[in-house]
Structure formats: C-alpha cells, structure tokens
Amino acid sequence: MKENTDTLDIREGYREKFGFHDDIAPVFKSRRGLDQDVVREISAMKKEPEWMLAFRLKALEHFERKPLPTWGGNVAEIDFQNIFYYLKPTDEQGKSWDDVPADIKRTFDKLGIPEAEQKFLSGVGAQYDSETVYHKIKEDLANKGVIFLDTGSALEQHPELFRQYFGTIIPPSDNKFAALNSAVWSGGSFIYVPKGVKVDLPLQAYFRINAQNMGQFERTLIIVDEGAYVHYVEGCTAPIYASDSLHSAVVEIIVKKGARCRYTTIQNWSNNVYNLVTKRAAAYQDATMEWVDANLGSKLTMKYPSVYMMEPGAHAEILSIAFAGKGQHQDAGGKVVHVASNTTSNVVSKSISKDGGRAGYRGLVKVAKGAVDCKSTVRCDALLLDEDSRSDTYPYMEIEEDRVSVGHEATVSKIGDEQLFYLMSRGIPEAEAAGMIVSGFIEPITKELPMEYAVEMNRLIQLQMEGSVG
Amino acid sequence: MTRSETVAAPRADLPARLGGVNAEAVADLAACAGEPAFMAARRSRAWAYCEKTPFPTRLEELWRRTDISGLKWDSLLVERDPHPAARSVAELPAELRSEIGPAEERSALVVVLDTGVVFLERDEALIRAGVTVLPIAKAAREKPALVERILGATVRHDESRFTGLNAALGSDGVLVHVPAEVALEKPIRVLVARSTPDLMLFPHLVVALESGARATVIEEYVSSGEPGTAVVVPVTEITVGERADLHVATLFRWAGNVYHFGVERARIDREGRFHWTLAALGGKLIKADMEMHLEGEGAEGKFSGCYFGNESQHFDFHTFQNHVVGHTTSDLLFKGALRDRARTVYQGLIRVNKNAQGSDAYQANRNLILSDKARADSIPSLEIEANDVRCTHGATVGQVDSEQLFYLMARGMNKHDAERLIISGFFEPVLERIPSPTLRALVTEAMDRKAGN
Secondary structure, eight states: OOOOOGGGGGGTTHHHHHOOOOOOOOSEEOOBSOSHHHHHHHHHHTTOOHHHHHHHHHHHHHHHHSOOOSSSSOOTTOOGGGOBOOEEOOSSOBSSGGGSOHHHHHHHHHHTHHHHHHHTOSEEEEEETTEEEEEEEOHHHHHTTOEEEEHHHHHHHOHHHHHHHTTSSSOTTSOHHHHHHHHHOOOOEEEEEOTTOBOOSOEEEEEEOOSTTBEEOOEEEEEEOTTOEEEEEEEEEOOOOSSOEEEOOEEEEEEOTTOEEEEEEEEEOOTTEEEEEEEEEEEOTTOEEEEEEEEOOSSEEEEOOEEEEOSTTOEEEEEEEEEEOTTOEEEEEEEEEEOSSSOEEEEEEEEEEOTTOEEEEEEEEEEOTTOOSEEEEEEEEEEEOSTTOEEEEEEEEEEOOSSEEEEEEEEEEEOOHHHHHHHHTTTOOHHHHHHHHHHHHHHHHHTTSOHHHHHHHHHHHHHHHTTSOO | OEEEEOOOOOOOOOOSBGGGOOHHHHHHHHHHTTOOHHHHHHHHHHHHHHHTOOOOOTTSGGGTTOOOTTOOGGGSBOOOOOOOOOSSGGGSOHHHHHHHOOGGGOSEEEEEETTEEEEEEEEHHHHHTTOEEEEHHHHHHHOHHHHHHHTTSSSOTTSSHHHHHHHHHOOOOEEEEEOTTOBOSSOEEEEEEEOSTTBEEOOEEEEEEOTTOEEEEEEEEEEOOOSSOEEEOOEEEEEEOTTOEEEEEEEEEOOTTEEEEEEEEEEEOTTOEEEEEEEEOOOSEEEEEEEEEEOSTTOEEEEEEEEEEOTTOEEEEEEEEEEOSSSOEEEEEEEEEEOTTOEEEEEEEEEEOTTOTTOEEEEEEEEEEOSTTOEEEEEEEEEEOOSSOEEEEEEEEEOSOHHHHHHHHHTTOOHHHHHHHHHHHHHHHHHTTOSOHHHHHHHHHHHHHHHHO
C-alpha cells in the first residue's frame, strides 16, 4: 500500500511523482511577512528602476487597503505575515542547460523537462521558486525577433517595451491578490512576438514551489503583435509540505490586430496551495484569444481567465476544466467582456467533483454599452461522482445592448449507470470504466491540448479516479 | 350567493413617520389592533431586530445590482386614518372597481387599501367548507391557535430589515386557510392597493393549505399613481400541505412611483403541488425574493414568471428553488422584455441539498431586449450537493428573432406590428395561466400597451 496522509488520498501518486523537495540553500531569502521594507529589499535585490519600486509600493498600499473577498472560497485562513515573499535560488541565470546547478537540475529531471525540450519544444523557461533559472529559445525564433525571457530580465533588457505594456491590462488596484502580486512579483515569462511571426511550436514554462511557506508571485506578460501567433503552455506542481503555500500570479496578454494567442495551463499544485490568480487578455481588431485552463490540484483555486474584446472582430475562447477531489475547492471559470461591436465569444466548462470535493464554474458575460451585434455562448457541464461532492454554477450575464445574442446552458449529472454497465459488461473494471467516462466527458478540452499534455491530463484523471470505487 | 362584510381597519397612535418610531409606539400598535399577546410579542421582537439592523447595501451579493441608498426612509409616513369600509363593490374607489370583474370569477375577495382591509366578501360555499379568509388581527382573535401556528412560520422577522419592519409595523394582513381535503373551484382574490402619498405599506398575506386541500389564490398589487414616494414592503407566506394543490398568481401592477421590496416564500410538503404565476408590469423599482422550498418527498413546484420593463423601471428578481429532500421536482421559466432605459436583474438559484437524491430541477430565463439603452442581467446559478439528480438551466438574452420578423413582414405586416405580435407570443404561455379572465385581459392589454409604445 502507498503511504498516504489524510490530505492526500485523492491525489494518490502525487507524492511519488511530484511530492519531492530538494534541500537547496537560497542565495537570498527575504524575511517572513510583508511591509514596505520587504518590498524595497526585493526591488533593490533585483536592481530595478525607480518607477518599478514606486509601482510596487503603490500596489502594497492597495493590497493593505482592500478587504479579502467574501465570495468564492475561504481565504480567511491565509496568514500573509507568515510567508516568504522572495527567494533567489542561484546567483546567475543559466544560459544553457549545462550551467544550471546540479541539484536544481535534478528537480527538473524529475519533471522531465529537458527531454521535452530535446524532442520538439521551441523553448523552455522553468521557474524555480522566484527566479527563472533556465531559459532558452531556439535560434531561429530569436532570429525572427521573438523575445522569450523571464520577466525580470525583460525589464532589464527591453525597458521601453516592458514599460509600455506592464500593468496596463491588470492594474494593481484590480483586486487584493493582483495588488499583492504587483507589490512582490518576481519571475514569470515575458514574450514578445513581432508582427506576422507565427511560432509553430508551443513555448513552455514549468513552475514549481519548493520552499515551505513560500509565496509564488510570478508575473507574465505576453505581447502578440499584429498578425502573429503564439501558444504558451504552463504547468505547475509543488512538493508536499504540512503548511499551506500561496500562489498568486498575474498574467497580462495583449493580442493585437489579426493576431492569435493561446494560453494553456495545467494546474496540478499539491493540496495545500492556495491558487489565487488573475489572468486577463485584451484582444484587438480581428484578434483571437484562447484560454485553455485545467485545474486539478491546489487546496483552493479562484481563477477566472478573462478576455476583453476591445475592437470589432475580436474573438474569445475559454475552455475550462475543474477537477476537485477530497479537501479541494475549484472555483474556476472565466470572463468575456464585449467592449466593441461584432465580437464573439465561446465558453466551455467541464467540472468534476469527487470524494467531497467542490468544483464549479463562476463566469461573466458582459456586453458593454455601444457594443452591438455581439454573440456569446456559454456551456457548462458538471459531473458529480459521489453523494458527498458539490457542484456550483454561477454564470453572470450583464447585457447593456439590444442587438446581441447571449446564451447560457448548464447541466449537472452523475456518471450514467447505463454507460457504466455497458463498459463493465465488456469486462472493464468499474474504476477504469468510470475513468474512461470522465476522460470522455472532458474530451472536448483535452483534444485542444498539445499531445504530451493530453496524455498527461488523461493520466492524471486516471490517477485521481483510481481507488475511487470499492 | 355572496356575503359581504365590513371590516374596520385598526387604528394606532404611531408617530407619523418612520424616523420617529420607537419600541413604545410598536407596543401601542399591537394594543390598538387588539392583538393577542403572541402577536404583540412578535412585533416587539421584530422592532428590536430592526433597531440593530440597517437597510441592505450594495455590498451584499443580492443587492449589488439595486441601489436604494437614495431613499429618504425616515421621512416616510407609516400611519394614516383608516379608510371607510365599503359595504359593496360599488362603494369601492372607481379605479379599483375596474380590477374586480364579475363575482362568478371568485370565491372570495379581500381589498386592502393603504393600512387596512376595506372590503371582504366570501361566498357561501367557501364559508360552509370551513375556509378562513380574514384580516389577520381578526383571525387571531377568532382562531388564535391556528394563527400562532402559521404566522411567521415561513418568513422570519429577522431575515432582513424589510421582513423586520413588516412584522413590527404591519397594520393588518390577510389570512387564507383551507382545511384538509377541501377543494375550492374558484379563486380567492386578495387586492392590495394604495392611495396615500408618501405612505409606507407593509402588506402581509398568509396562505395555508392543509393536507389534500386544493385552491387558487390571486394576489394583486395595484395603484394609480398618487403623488410622492410610495414604498411597499410586503411579505407573503405560503404553506402547501401533504398532497395539497395550490396555484398562486402574483401580479405587480403598481403605478410608476412605487418602490416594492418583497419576500414571497412557499413551503411544499410531501406530494404537494405548487404552481406560481407571476406577471410584473408596474412599479418604479421592484425587488422581489420569490422562493419555493420543496420539503417533502414527491413535492412539486412550478414557476412561470414574466416581466416587462419600460421607461426607467428597475426590476430585480431573485428566485430560489430549494430541494430540501429528495424525489422533488421544480421547473421554472422566467421571461422578460425590456425597452427604453429599463433595467432588469434575474438572479436565480437551484439548490439541491446533500440528501436530496432523485431531485429533478429546471430553470430557464429568457430576455428580449428591445432598446439599446435597456440593460438585462441574468444570473441563473446552481448549487448541487447530491449526485443522483437531473439538473439543467439555461438563459438567453437577445432581440426579437429576425427570422420570425422576416416571416411576418414577408406576409405584409409592418415591422412595428410584427414585433408586437412576436412579443405577445413570447408572453402568452405565461399570461394564459392567470386564473381570472378579467385579470388575464387586463394584464395582456397592459403588456400589449408596453409592447406597442
């Protein structure tokens, strides 16, 4: 039998695969807690320009002033003063894989990142705690002018481009957790794709939280210039510790005229991570923004990737999967805001609840005044695998124009006895049959993933389903 | 045969305005109305609750979309002398007479004007069957045990400042009680009307059907637009006993100056059937909580609602289908149209509790937006804690269907008429359920008037 603690039994297999942690002495570790001095210290360590320090301090004010949200999940237990806000694991960022320290490399080896890169990935940026230790992009992309850096380096190397877009999509005052991120952010990815450049293979970054009580506050900024295309994939894991960690990222995306951006997340944090993330994109004329957002891990996730369609012809797609097992609450969803006329959006959400878990969809469709001939459809399906679990659907529709077509549909059901009987009568064990049905249920979304992620996704689902019957 | 009765409205020495009300005044009110001790105690508990409970603000989820901070509560009147009782329909004010229609359409009629009941009429069959249709104060004197059992059993005084004010300051309500196994063929009508400027009203309707009873109740809220600010804070409590079958039609037909903050709640016992029809046309601002709690296995609740907002009307509906136990069914259809600068909010929740296996729930909200300045918010939510359920919801917001429009216009109809026809077709499935030909015609006509503007 596997050795499991109470908090882990729905995520069997997690400890073996991801639940390791390496003893690494960070080069720099801020003290616990948060105040102006910690923020100044972070900014000084990173040798940032004055405007960034001012930005951080202003954000800290917003964070201190804003109340905790009273809706969604329970965030009252987060002890903001017991968190390390910044750790720097190595002195210098590795230029090639060989330069990455051996112990950190071991961690990545366990995650299988280098192999992935060797195969066909165009670039790997892996964030280890707060700074990206390894970043490489294929020569040809660099030659085309594609910038793929960790966010801190981008501030240093492309200060003007950076300042033009940073914080323009999600201002620090947006919400309490965006304010927190704005005050203490470090790491994350910065991507700039020049006009007309299509990046054929997905760019990837893998995030891990290693240290206990470590907050992870990465900040990602993606600019897809006119007619360009990029697909960014992030995966997240964290080792298992007794106390809770906080992950609060901010992701800002600008998709310019005729461009397309897809952002795929496979969130598989361990069961003690609060995952409170603000993700937002602005899509301009005829641009397309697609969020593929799968949430399997964490203790509590509150995340609603949004798309603001700013100019005519913009299109938004949100595909969301939420899987909640024992002790988990996935408050997932998305927002589509039709600011301009002739914009369209499509949201598909699949949520699964099991072993007392709570999964749901919370979403907004907004058609602003003056935005006519807009079309939006939202489809939410929920699967409840046992009588102890819970499913929520909270779709908000705010429509301020008449020439629109907005539709929302949702169903909640259990695994069909007939489907189960059909598979079992063909000799498939019950747990496996249930797993197949769940995989089929989320198929419309997994088929949108890059192949190795689709395989991983189905394996994770299978892992979660095992031991669920009998 | 019908029998009319005159009923004197109670008189109390309340300070005239809400700002001056205190615990003593509330105690006087109970004394003047000749209420039994349990009712007086209920009033004073409710007032104590009001004193420490502010009006809701936009920080509360269900009030986020309705701002009432501009209302000058303290200056609103809470008292007036009773209107003279009418001895027949002919003696009622003219604007109410047109609402009432022929006597054959009803088994009872109660008219509440401002603070008291001014007319009560019940047919012989209803009285013989032991059905109670009375002002609450009078019912409490005649049948204290019954009233104590059902009054406040569904809506508590300590849910919000509004339910608190209703319980503390309500001058007189109406009680409808149908004994076990009694079936009434014709509807009981309760007409609530207002005519005094700046007067705050607290209507209270209690409807209770014992096991196996069957009845139809029409509650109607009307006014013809007296000057000033009109605030109405009603509470409706409905209980449907085992195997009982109740149809309630709720009609909001206020004039354009009325602010309405209401709670209406039905509890349905084992194998009970409850059918609710709602038509909302009038009022400046309507904020209504309408809830069905399915509390016994086999209980069934069906809700058909429609609303039509124009000018600067603001409607905010919250519906709640609460499956407390299993093998219960709920089915809700809410249809709305908006024109001019109207704003509507539909916020609905289906809740299936942990042990409510075998529940079947449906919820649909359809909105037609007829003006680029109107705004419709729709929030149809689900909270499901049992897995063996069937639960579906849907919501749409859109314009008049262009294909339907084309079909009619291709047959020679002009655009304006074609739109009117499509809108009246949109509402017809709900309006045809109004259980009185007179009222159905009045409401349909009013809807058509709004559609044709």
